[in-house]
Amino acid sequence: MFKVLTRNQISVKGLDRLPRQQYEIASEFSSPDAILLRSHKLTMEEVSPSVMAIARAGAGVNNIPVADCTSRGIPVFNTPGANANAVKELVIAGMTLGSRGILNGMDYVNTLGDMTDGAEMSKLLEKEKKRFKGQELMGKTLGVVGLGAIGSLVARAGLDLGMDVIGYDPALSVDAAWRLPSSVRRMENIASLFARADYISLHLPVLDATRGLVNAELLSNCKPTLKLLNFAREEIVDNAAIIEALDAGRLERYIADFPAPGLIGRDDVILMPHIGASTDEAEENCAIMAAEQLRDFLENGNIKNSVNFPALALERSEGTRIAISNNNVPKILGHVLSALADADLNVIDMLNKSRDDVAYNLIDVAVAPSDDVIARIRGIEGVINVRVIA
Numbered sequence: 001m002f003k004v005l006t007r008n009q010i011s012v013k014g015l016d017r018l019p020r021q022q023y024e025i026a027s028e029f030s031s032p033d034a035i036l037l038r039s040h041k042l043t044m045e046e047v048s049p050s051v052m053a054i055a056r057a058g059a060g061v062n063n064i065p066v067a068d069c070t071s072r073g074i075p076v077f078n079t080p081g082a083n084a085n086a087v088k089e090l091v092i093a094g095m096t097l098g099s100r101g102i103l104n105g106m107d108y109v110n111t112l113g114d115m116t117d118g119a120e121m122s123k124l125l126e127k128e129k130k131r132f133k134g135q136e137l138m139g140k141t142l143g144v145v146g147l148g149a150i151g152s153l154v155a156r157a158g159l160d161l162g163m164d165v166i167g168y169d170p171a172l173s174v175d176a177a178w179r180l181p182s183s184v185r186r187m188e189n190i191a192s193l194f195a196r197a198d199y200i201s202l203h204l205p206v207l208d209a210t211r212g213l214v215n216a217e218l219l220s221n222c223k224p225t226l227k228l229l230n231f232a233r234e235e236i237v238d239n240a241a242i243i244e245a246l247d248a249g250r251l252e253r254y255i256a257d258f259p260a261p262g263l264i265g266r267d268d269v270i271l272m273p274h275i276g277a278s279t280d281e282a283e284e285n286c287a288i289m290a291a292e293q294l295r296d297f298l299e300n301g302n303i304k305n306s307v308n309f310p311a312l313a314l315e316r317s318e319g320t321r322i323a324i325s326n327n328n329v330p331k332i333l334g335h336v337l338s339a340l341a342d343a344d345l346n347v348i349d350m351l352n353k354s355r356d357d358v359a360y361n362l363i364d365v366a367v368a369p370s371d372d373v374i375a376r377i378r379g380i381e382g383v384i385n386v387r388v389i390a
Contacts, residue, residue, distance in 0.1 A: 014287020
């Protein structure tokens with residue numbers, strides 16, 4: 001029986017992917033096998049020695065101490081793409097709100113509550129509506145920075161709206177490239193994209209290379225009519241630079257999902273309360289993906305969508321599976337195989353992959369290894385942890 005500790009309210013549709021005859025799920029456990037969470041700020045003090053994996057029902061993992069988990073051999077899973085459609089739809093709403101006087105117009109209408117003469121109201125609205133005139137999206141240039149699961153959907157939506165779409169992503173994967181419509185023009189650098197676009201939508205993770213990426217220098221290259229949208233992460237934008245650019249007329253509007261002091265209350269800023277993934281469908285999709293990935297790891301040792309371990313999947317064969325994580329240095333796998341050979345354990349199948357400083361191995365053996373064999377493998381210098389999967 002696996003024990004899964006939840007640190008947030010997780011969609012029932014996701015939890016239902018963990019059969020109750022094999023999984024016990026609760027918000028309190030003394031020795032859980034895994035942790036499933038959403039936005040809870042996790043500390044290593046909460047990660048007991050029994051924890052083998054952590055899954056976040058969402059894309060970002062800023063709330064998880066990933067480096068510390070890696071050092072303990074704990075894969076951290078996320079759910080890229082599960083909330084992509086929800087964010088895409090909000091980006092479209094943000095572009096529309098930033099282009100038309102919709103919000104100001106609605107506020108104005110709400111001031112007319114005391115009027116009782118419908119004809120008089122219609123006459124007044126006809127006179128005043130020119131105050132809320134905007135512009136259409138069709139024919140404008142949309143720049144998408146980050147062309148992953150969400151960015152590629154935003155790019156496609158821009159094309160469907162009749163926009164010219166340009167994109168920039170220095171780390172574009174092969175899978176992402178296949179998802180991207182061929183009519184999206186790739187830019188060689190982000191400065192060129194900022195110089196050409198009428199709208200820019202950001203879809204990047206928070207990394208050392210992306211923190212504060214949108215700064216004063218980059219904003220100095222943009223059109224003064226630019227509408228900048230940030231539904232990715234607050235940290236990739238320098239808010240002080242945004243305010244300076246708005247005040248100087250180098251940026252027309254900032255639309256974001258991350259309210260911050262200094263931005264609130266401005267007519268040229270539209271802020272939402274971090275609701276990019278706040279739909280029933282997105283929460284269900286994220287929970288389902290997280291639960292399925294967690295289950296495959298706990299039951300089979302397979303890894304998919306981990307932010308700190310290599311992707312690895314090995315079909316189950318007869319016998320017993322040994323899952324080993326270790327430092328990514330030479331000769332460790334050789335020592336492991338020698339330990340198995342010395343115990344006359346025949347290897348049926350195996351797979352080994354590495355990512356940065358960590359390596360991960362799945363080894364299927366014909367006969368279950370003894371405790372002494374597992375202890376010998378654990379004692380090999382560089383081995384982080386060992387798990388036997390029946």
